[in-house]
Amino acid sequence: MQNNSEKREKVKVAIKNLVVAFTFVIMIFIIGSILFGKQISMAIKLVKNISIKQSDEIETEPIQLIQNKLASYPKYGEKYGTLEIADLNVNLNLYYGDTLSILRNGVGHTAGSYFPGEGGSIICMAHNTEGFLKELSKIKKGANITIQTEYGKFVYEVYDTKIVNQENLDAVPLQKEKEILMLYTCYPTNTFGHAKQRFITYSKLVECDIF
Numbered sequence: 001m002q003n004n005s006e007k008r009e010k011v012k013v014a015i016k017n018l019v020v021a022f023t024f025v026i027m028i029f030i031i032g033s034i035l036f037g038k039q040i041s042m043a044i045k046l047v048k049n050i051s052i053k054q055s056d057e058i059e060t061e062p063i064q065l066i067q068n069k070l071a072s073y074p075k076y077g078e079k080y081g082t083l084e085i086a087d088l089n090v091n092l093n094l095y096y097g098d099t100l101s102i103l104r105n106g107v108g109h110t111a112g113s114y115f116p117g118e119g120g121s122i123i124c125m126a127h128n129t130e131g132f133l134k135e136l137s138k139i140k141k142g143a144n145i146t147i148q149t150e151y152g153k154f155v156y157e158v159y160d161t162k163i164v165n166q167e168n169l170d171a172v173p174l175q176k177e178k179e180i181l182m183l184y185t186c187y188p189t190n191t192f193g194h195a196k197q198r199f200i201t202y203s204k205l206v207e208c209d210i211f
Contacts, residue, residue, distance in 0.1 A: 066117030066151065066210065076111065081149035083107045083124065083183075088135045092126060094147060103127055107183075113174060116147045116154040117208060120176035124183045128195070133185040137161075137199045145181060145203050152210040156181040156203030163187055166196050179205040 074080040074096040081094040083106075098108030107126045114120035126133045145156045164171040172182045181203040186195035 066115070073115070077102055079106070080109075081116075081147055084146040084148070085136075085139065085143065086146070087143045088139060090133065090135070092132065094124070094149075098125055106132075114176070114179070116149060116181075117152055117179075117210070119179045121172070121174045122147075122179070122181045123172050123174070124181065126183075126185055128185040128187065128189040128191075128199075133183075134189045136183070136185050136201065137163075137187060137189065139201055144206075145183060145201070147181070150211070152208065154205060154209075155207035157206045158201050158203045160202040162200045162202070164198055164200060166198055168198075171198070171200055181205070 076097045077095060077099070079093050079095050082091060083094045084091045093106035094109060095102045095106055096109050096111065098110050102108045103126060107124050109115075110123040110125070113123040116122060128134055128136070139158055139161065141158050141160070143158045145158065147154045147156070162171060172184070182200055183203070184198045184200040187197040187199035188195070
């Protein structure tokens with residue numbers, strides 16, 4: 001009987017030791033998670049941020065160079081380049097601003113939209129008359145629109161065109177995800193007086209030569 005009692009006591013002690021050891025392991029795990037969990041998470045985020053920054057630096061290097069060149073932006077109403085559409089025999093002065101007086105001289109660049117090379121929406125317009133963009137509606141997909149400035153040459157390729165009502169502002173969205181040139185004029189070109197529609201070309205940047 002005494003031997004059996006001793007055996008039971010040994011079993012109880014062994015079980016207690018196992019419970020204590022198990023509890024100790026759990027406590028170590030919890031403390032480690034509290035102490036190092038944030039550091040691990042921060043390390044993972046850091047790795048992700050580094051990879052994102054590296055890719056962003058590659059993609060945005062031209063943009064940063066442009067912004068250095070554009071330390072002094074053109075004044076409102078000032079000519080800062082030319083816009084050429086070789087397929088339509090168009091070569092016009094490009095101005096910052098889009099008032100009626102500006103549009104008498106050439107292409108107006110809507111204030112608030114991005115400049116060539118900055119990586120966002122570039123919104124430009126001109127009259128639909130002779131000497132301006134009368135033939136714009138004849139442009140074909142794949143045609144090039146070239147903007148020449150003092151800081152660089154930018155070539156855009158037309159990938160889409162639309163005819164929209166003048167109230168449809170969603171047709172010329174302002175965004176910074178990718179560089180898109182949106183050039184438009186009143187439509188149709190044979191309209192007398194005020195035209196209620198706009199013909200819009202959408203072009204993506206395909207060549208960037210920074211001076």
